[in-house]
Amino acid sequence: MGLRDECAAGDGCMLRWDCGHSGLRGTGASTELWVTSSANYRIVTMSFVEYGDTIKDGDTAIVFLGHESMFPVKVQHGTVTQTKYGVIRHSTDLIGKKYGSKVTCSKGGWVFILHPTPELWTMNLPHRTQILYSTDISIITMMLELKPGSIVCESGTGSGSLSHALIRTVAPTGHLYTVEFHQQRAEKAREEFREHGVEHLVTVTNQDVCKNGFGVSNIADAVFLDIPSPWEAIGHAKSALKAEGGRICSFSPCIEQVQRTCLAMEEYGFTEINTLEILLRVYNVKTISLQIPDLGKAAEDNSSTGFDSSNPSHQGSPCANLQQGTVQFKSGVPLREVVGHTGYLTFATKSLV
Amino acid sequence: MGLRDECAAGDGCMLRWDCGHSGLRGTGASTELWVTSSANYRIVTMSFVEYGDTIKDGDTAIVFLGHESMFPVKVQHGTVTQTKYGVIRHSTDLIGKKYGSKVTCSKGGWVFILHPTPELWTMNLPHRTQILYSTDISIITMMLELKPGSIVCESGTGSGSLSHALIRTVAPTGHLYTVEFHQQRAEKAREEFREHGVEHLVTVTNQDVCKNGFGVSNIADAVFLDIPSPWEAIGHAKSALKAEGGRICSFSPCIEQVQRTCLAMEEYGFTEINTLEILLRVYNVKTISLQIPDLGKAAEDNSSTGFDSSNPSHQGSPCANLQQGTVQFKSGVPLREVVGHTGYLTFATKSLV
Amino acid sequence: MEGGPGARIREGDCAVLKRDEVFKAVSVLRRRKIIFEKQWFYLDNAIGHVYGTTFEVTSGGNLQPKQEVEETTTETKEAGTDNRNIVDDGKSQKLTHDDIKALKDKGIKGQEIVQQLIENSTTFRDKTEFAQDKYIKKKKKKYEAVITIVKPSTRILSTMYYAREPGKINHLRYDTLAQMLTLGNIHAGIKMIVMETCAGLVLGAVMERMGGYGSIIQMYPGGGPVRAATGCFGFPKAFFDNLHEFPLSKVQSLLSGTFTETLPAEPEENTLVEEDSNGLSEDKQQEPEEEPPPEAPMDINPTEERDAMDINAEDAEFKESKEKENKENVREKQIKQWERRKKLREAAALLREKNADGLIVASKFHPTPLLLSLLEFVAPSRPFVVYCQYKEPLLECYTKLRERGGVINLKLSETWLRNYQVLPDRSHPKLTMSGGGGYLLSGITVVPEKGRAECAHAEETKLEEPSSKRCKLQGLPC
């Protein structure tokens, strides 16, 4: 499930700002705000924070093969991508087509080409670490009260799953400061943000958040921690948050981490400390047939149909007993095995004193 | 929901063993086994471990008023019981009637009189402590591998909710040794076991299990702990269990208790240590009606029915818009608020070395 | 951004009162008595303080900022090791009800009353530390009148509505709403279609996430859109500039192309305009700059929990605003009608482009007809999310959508939410949890195929729904 056909870092893909694109439909004051705060725009082909209608050279698109089977592709003139249904030629099959189109591959099978979203990216990104999925991301975003304009700090960046979702939510006027202690990962994340047209919305720092903090102070509306020892970073989180207050969230798989983190949060004066866990249940929609059991006949209708009279061919055949009616119904059937735990989420508020 | 019309302890209710009762339907070897091990029989009117058909003087019966509204009653000649539907006269309304009968109260309302079972007792017993409910009891019984003949140790006795279920399962040839450090509670439990015709199957001891253990050694097939510091009783549990091995279960509401208990179990050489949690989800069966939204008419059937033409009385009445069709279906709807936690159950095996 | 941390409480603001886990939305007005959690008080003194401040209710119903939010410390932290010696005889508290009432009447603060209760309990010292904490917490809750005033947000309002008036929001749990916003990829600059009967809560959540950038078309049933909860967010006026509304009852005619023709002259249209002006007048009420939202939205008796199926709620609101309107100047009304008509045309034009970036449905209606028609207005490769309180209608909706085609990655899901108590040596999941937060059906639109069986690609169909392979030529049943 790795990223295929990657545009290698620094190979000179032309990035440009697509002005003809109708991503910003607000009028009046809203538009002005956007323009005012967009001093650090890069010229990009496409963006994870803005929809485009047609597939363009340089885009990252999602090739959808079937139910939960997909992969991302970097669109490039002259490139081909292999799928199990055959080859996709970027120049003729992708570029200029509408997002959402059905593309027929060389072997006759077809796929859909989808516009990237942070959620599709989460399902398809190359894993460099364990990642956060959309169920946790959803509640994190709401409980941190994120919205356009929010300033967020995050550590660690990891594989960038949450980062993309955070950037999407705080764009176009907010910013993400994300800290990753693993150098390789930090660099890969920077590269992805550049390719996805969101680098103007994010600052990646390669340092140890527990020792060196987030590199910013008193500017964040929210802080998110997904590190092995979150309790060691609570002090840094507090100083990154605005003096007037803000929200914090820590994600930890183990309850012992949560216990220490809650103690640290209390120590640093955080309030509304609340730990929760959220799990997704997916249901398969199925048509189920249940047999009606053969209870035989009562005395009254002894002469009616049944295998005794209608099927005299072979006595003792139990199959005849089973020639029964069935009842059909639709059911939402849970999967046999599901995710039982991702992690505990602890939220708290930095109060003004 | 307390126990009403209690037969005060020691007031001389005659207890007798009801031999005419068809509770034991086994034949041959089975019956002999029963008789062999029943040296300590008391003569009782009824028993929680054996069904009877008719209500008798001295029985503990369950008065069922409606969905999950019920209470236990001690049946006594000449006694009356008040219900919201009026008075029940034991001599005429109860004694001699079949269990499961509908009894009409003095105000004309009616109730059902049910044979007691450990499960009905759990739903209706007087709470002296927090109790275990049938969902946890079920998995405890299965995971401890209890069956007729098993010897079980339990602490604390508490309100006797689990005790009744354990006795039911190990009867007629097994035994429960239950230890309760609170003297009042131990006495009350003894009294209840006597009233419920199961005292020959249980020994209640009033002592501190962490200090003094279960008072038996090397005889138990299983041990159950529901005490604040289960880790302090693991050694005693081990010595109560048979030399050849057996099963143990500890119930604790808090994870820190579980952590210490697991460590103690490992220290004492228990294997197959397994912690789990079980939660009941009850569904209300409801008929739901959903409205079909009014999306207006397309051009083609402009002349068909609708409030514009058929309801010319008052323009602008939005009610008319709502005179829509509905769809009905049955749904199993979860309760709004449900039990989210009772406790963690930790099971383990004492292995032979 | 306006309303971020550090904002001050101003007269006319929408604010939320908080006590422990209980919330209530109010308008900040002077000399107005508020009743919250059995306490009454005035908000006058809160004006000028920063959001997030905690106040204590003092005699006369005045709010006074609380100095320290510290735990009540029992001077002698003696604790028993277990409860074996405690005999429950109901006589352990020496203070009588009358004693306590006398303390209160003297204006003694809650914290002091709790301290006195502890000192007069004969069994307190024998209780375990755990039991002592539990006792203090219980008594504090009963006698200390402390409230915090917080700035409204989706987090706070969705939690509040779910706890206090779940019937008004079709029992949509806050975490389910959170999923909708993420699955719907709601962000600045998009064009969204929202169809909800959740008192405007879902609309407000979408508006918050869009931050005033982009546009929203709210589809509404009946006389006009309900936006009681939307008003509680306290959005700046500019947020409403690109909020449009369009009546559900005109959807079919819009789709069939007959909508513009019938707009100007027909009597039916008069009806429509009147309805819309009602919708607007209610809408206007919710804009804080013009007229602060009344306390009413959340001020109904909390025990009277309306059923999600109750269709009368809206009628009542409608009639109320109708009566009010009758007193209004006819001239003014005509101007408003003209404005409404203009906005309706704008909304129709936006929909007609059929390029919306997403669709969110959360209503009391059967979702199938809504989805089948409203998806027509959505561009390809865009997400849609439908909420329903029950699973069964979404099973049907799933089946119908697969028959229709033009959608992929359909997923029926639910979330489980569990809160925890994390305290030293006493950590465990909370003893009660929500039984259900409702169900979601989500998916992604694709370019619809013309005249081609959706199931030509056998493998695809199999992958999408393994058990039921209903094939049908694509044809729109609406």
Add this chain to the structure above:
Amino acid sequence: MEGGPGARIREGDCAVLKRDEVFKAVSVLRRRKIIFEKQWFYLDNAIGHVYGTTFEVTSGGNLQPKQEVEETTTETKEAGTDNRNIVDDGKSQKLTHDDIKALKDKGIKGQEIVQQLIENSTTFRDKTEFAQDKYIKKKKKKYEAVITIVKPSTRILSTMYYAREPGKINHLRYDTLAQMLTLGNIHAGIKMIVMETCAGLVLGAVMERMGGYGSIIQMYPGGGPVRAATGCFGFPKAFFDNLHEFPLSKVQSLLSGTFTETLPAEPEENTLVEEDSNGLSEDKQQEPEEEPPPEAPMDINPTEERDAMDINAEDAEFKESKEKENKENVREKQIKQWERRKKLREAAALLREKNADGLIVASKFHPTPLLLSLLEFVAPSRPFVVYCQYKEPLLECYTKLRERGGVINLKLSETWLRNYQVLPDRSHPKLTMSGGGGYLLSGITVVPEKGRAECAHAEETKLEEPSSKRCKLQGLPC
């Protein structure tokens, strides 16, 4: 009691192999090759050891009791503090596949192989302690061939079936079975009706709880009762003395009173007797005293998971036993037929008393017709429990039972089961959990009323089912 702790493994026993969380039921036979978790071995050396003993598989497939079940201790417990310096290049292990194979071929024990792997890993010492433990566990599982032989029980067999062959037991999860046994008040001395198509697992669980006291009537569809799982329990022969079976297809005639008349002469009866003798021959196979159960019951390919709806499973078993039977002596067959007929009459007589102490249903069939007819055989004030893999049929069953009357305290429920990892500083719920364990409908019988509307008592009806008040005169629809 027979088979309690301390029992020794005997030839011919039904035993269960266990490795970590994986179980497999086998017959203990000499010189018989067993394949379990990719290891093959013989059980010969296990005979005479106590149940619960852990063995290691040595060269030649011999079992050798394991001396100490201690953790592999790395001599140098050096651990890194985090993983920032680990670059994953896939080259950290210096031992090649060939090296490992060579070690194995030399007969080196699994524990030693793991130790060598650790010593040849370049990154092991830089891993965190947590990661080290994870690594050791993974490698141990792969290279150490350790199995434990345990005594079968409901706990073990229900866990085993749910993990390995859920389709054979209609996906009945073990904790759901545990609920059934408790809700059904299963205990010694009662008379139970059991209708299951769970390979005899539910029957076995009921038999274990009744401990040979009381009687059981197993209702069966088709040619005869399936008791493959029942055989795995290794019950003493006496447990089967009071186990009766009765064909579902005769239930209506038994209820209508025509059953005895048609019994002796009709050709239909011949069919029945033949079916029953087949059922018995299979049944007999499961009794260890006569003929040990074949390994077959659990020895099918674990990847081939049969669907719960598959009706062919029974046919296959039936045909197999049929072929075998054809070789049997005709004389013997006739004696068996006579015995079968006698047992059938006994079962009919037991049912006709209509005083069963409970009813347990867990089948692949729609539960409604089963409940409506089988409840007729149950005494008043007795519990009944129905399992179904799906919720929808139980909704219908609930509704029909309420219409029928004669039952109270109806409850539709499900259980959630979550397992935990409890380790110092690394405690959390297991990362995967079962999505669902099926649904239960339970209730209590009461004396049915004659000719009186069940809903005369308005309050009662309201309390029992608030939303749907379908009233109907009591009439039995079967």
